[in-house]
Amino acid sequence: MTKYLNPRFEKNLKALYQKNPLLAAQLEILEPNKKYEVYIGKDPLNINIYDKENKIALFHKEPLVETQEKIQEFEPFKLYPFLYFFGIGNGIFFKLLLHEKNIQKIFIFEPELEMLYIALNFADFEEEILSEKLMIFWTKTSNFGVLDQYLVKDGQWIYSKIYNLHIFNSYYGRYSQECLDINAIITRSFEHHVISVGNDSTDALIGLNHHILNLPELITTPSFRELLDNIKNTNTAIIVSTGPSLHKQLPLLKEYAPYITIISVDASYPILTKYGIKPDVVTTLERVELTADFYRKTPPQSQKDIIFAITSIVDSATTNAITQGIKTYSMRPFGYTRFFDLKEYGYAGIGMSAANMAYEIVVLARFERCIFIGQDLSFSPEGKTHSKNSLFGEKEEQYQQKENISEKLLIPAYGGDGYVETTPVWKMFLNFFEKDIAETPYELEIINATEGGARIQGTKEIPFKEALKLLPKNKKKRISLKPPTKEQIKANEKLIKAKIKDFLDYGYKKKKVVEKIFLKVMQMTEELEQLNKKNKLEKINFKKMDKLLEEIDDIKNLFLEDKFIKIFSDAVQSYIVHQELEFAKIATRPMRTAIDRQVKQIDWLYAHKFWLFSLAGGMDATLEITKKSAKTWMKLPAKYQDLKQDFTT
Structure with a gap:
């Protein structure tokens, strides 16, 4: 088989250059006929491929x-x-x-680049590649950071409970380790996103409460921009985290502090203060009140000239504890923060830690250049969780090592040993780092100088002392930020008040729609139960049920509305998503007979009874929190003053 056997390959290659340019470039320079020989029968689709090395077809x-x-x-x-x-074969099956x-x-992970080359010569996938209906990856260049963005782009993780990595055929059994590695990446991606959603809406509601309470101060501070x-x-930023290895790095950090931009996470701030190191910026994104201790239990004068980059969801105790530093707010990229349209103030905090935010x-x-220190993300050999002089101790009780080796959660160590x-x-923090590093949109030199803990894919592992030798010793200037003008503050004050009113107007209108459908579902399920008791299931009105299921679909379509997503998704997604994971099992169940279809209809109806109840309850909680928080700094329209929950449990 010669290079560019037919125009199909060139069309496929051109499409791949738009969607996976690295793979396309690798295929273009590949020298074919090294490992495989192709045999075509009388039927042009009868394509067999012979492995010359292993002597097997x-x-x-x-x-x-x-x-x-x-x-x-x-x-x-x-x-x-x-x-x-796992495996593309000759490509015909997938076509x-x-x-x-x-x-x-369809996702295809192929261990042999030459096999991909052959398949792309025989099957025209141009349209499917361009529409992203077909995603092709070479396992040699696939890792979590690279794949995660594709694995979750269209909400694939909702179907994680029915996930299976299918091996194309027995030939691919020889690649068992590569197959296991790919399976581990996919399951890691699904697990990461399910865990990120959480299983409790409380955090989201607390964050919404804090965000609205902080809005009046937020618009008076220097913007994130x-x-x-x-x-x-x-030119070099050092992100200082609080892992067990941090303490050994402090002497070098202090020596080079005048020449580098130090971005400290909030938990590291008391440690640096005690050691006489003043960071340029301190990042805080947590909503818990305990975070305030990082500032309450350090001398107030140590805050002078430091920029405190905080998110709008932090507790008021934290903002009140920052008395002498310069506060600048950003917003975590949640729906409800995006709703307020304060673009100059954010967004940061996609990841789950202050170090993720710093990156x-x-x-x-x-x-x-970016250098990590103290980013262990693991227990030290002595079982420590945090650095010496950490405010809450070197062994925080919330992190417990497993005694049984089979229960331990193990990840590759720094240095690969x-x-x-x-x-x-x-x-989860590590996942966010690797994902963000893989998606960094420019050539950034990323050095992990932690010298311990976990390996972070995508970073260079260089000892801190060696990394610092790379830097010029030019003394840095103090960072200066300008607050917004009176005119800007006044305009933003008008904006946030208008947004609160829009939030409530739209929210109560949609809540009423959801409650109406829920009551219909309640009525129909009660009818079904009565018919079941009377052994009259043949009298089920499936036409009526079909219409109701269509109305449920209309409710689900609310999640396609940008405004609905912004207002409600964060507060309801935890329990809604976990129910959707179960719905996937019903949705994909085959229907071979009319009875199968009817049973599926009934199961689908019952499954959405609690879904609608949860949704309405979450919407109500969101609106009540918003009213309560906004009333602390603005007068709400009279129609909302005494409006109570009219959807009872």
Whole structure:
């Protein structure tokens, strides 16, 4: 087989250059016919591939026969919107499978670049690649940071409970380790996003409460845009975290402090203060009151000339404890923060830790180099969780090591030598780092100088002393930020008041719609139960049920409305999402008979009874919190003064 065998490959390659340019470039320079020989039968679709190294063919039987058998084998999966495969084979099976209308996306992970080259010569995937219905990856260049963005782009993780990585055929059994590695990345991605959503709406409601309470002060402080424009007083930012390894790095940090931009997480601030190091910026994003202790239990005068980059969801105790520093607010990219349209104030805090937020600031400000220290993300060999002089101790009780080796959560160690034990929370922070590093939009030199703890993919592992030698010793200037003008404050005050009114007007209107459908579902399920008691299930009105299910779909379509998403998604998503994970099992269940269809209808109705109840309750809680918080600084319209929950449990 010669290079550019037919125009199909060139069309596929051109499409790949738009969607996966790294893979396209690798395919373009590939020298074919190294490992594989292609055999085509009388039927042009009878394509077998012979592995010359291992002396084995891809197909044991006639390729078209095996392909047809495989199509039959996948009948039960025809309702699955997302499918995952290890191995592309000759590509013909996937060309046929992609015709199934219910399939939204197929992911293919191929260990052999030459096999990809062959398949792309024989099947025209141009349209599917461009529409992203087909996603193709070479396993050699696939890791969590690279794949995660694709694995969750269309909410695929909602179907994580029915996920399966299908091995194309027995030929690919020889790549068991690569297959296990890919499976680990996919499950890690799904797990990360399910955990990120959480299973409790309380945090989201607390955050909404704090955000609205903080709005009047937020609009008087230097904007996040102002911070990003002025923070870069050197070309190198050091992110100082509070892992067990931090203490050993402090002498070097103090020596180089005049020449580098120090961005400290809030938990590291008391440690640096005690050691006589003044950071340029301190980041805080947590909503808990305990965070205020990082500032209450350090001398107030130590805050002088420090920029405190805080998010709008922090507790008032934290903002009140910052008395002499310069506060600048940003907003975490939640729906309700985006609703207020204060673009100059954010967004930061996509990740879950103050260190994740610090990295976002480094990238947005376009530093040339970023150095991590104290970013262990694991227990030390002595079982410590935090650095010496950490405010809450070196072994925080909330982080417990597992005694049983089989229960330990292990991740690759710094330097690649073995593994270290982490926790689900630290692993989530690590996931955000690797994802953000992989998506950094410019050439940023990222050095992990922690010298311990976990490996962070995408970073160079260099000892702190060696990393510092790379830096010029040019003395830095103090960062100066300008507050907004009186005119800007007045305009933003008018904006946030108008937004509160819009929030409540829209919210109560949609809540009423949801409650109406819930009551209809309640009535129909009661009717079904009565018919069941009387053994008269044949009298079920399935036409009426169909209409009601369509009305439920209309409610679900609210989640396609930008305003609805912004106002309600954060408060309701935790319990709504966990129910949707179960719905996926019902949605993909095949229907072979009319009875199967009716049973599926009934199951779908009952499943959405609690879903609608949860949604209405979450909407009500969101609106009540908003009213209560806004009343502290603005007069609400009379119609909201005494409006109470009219949806009782």
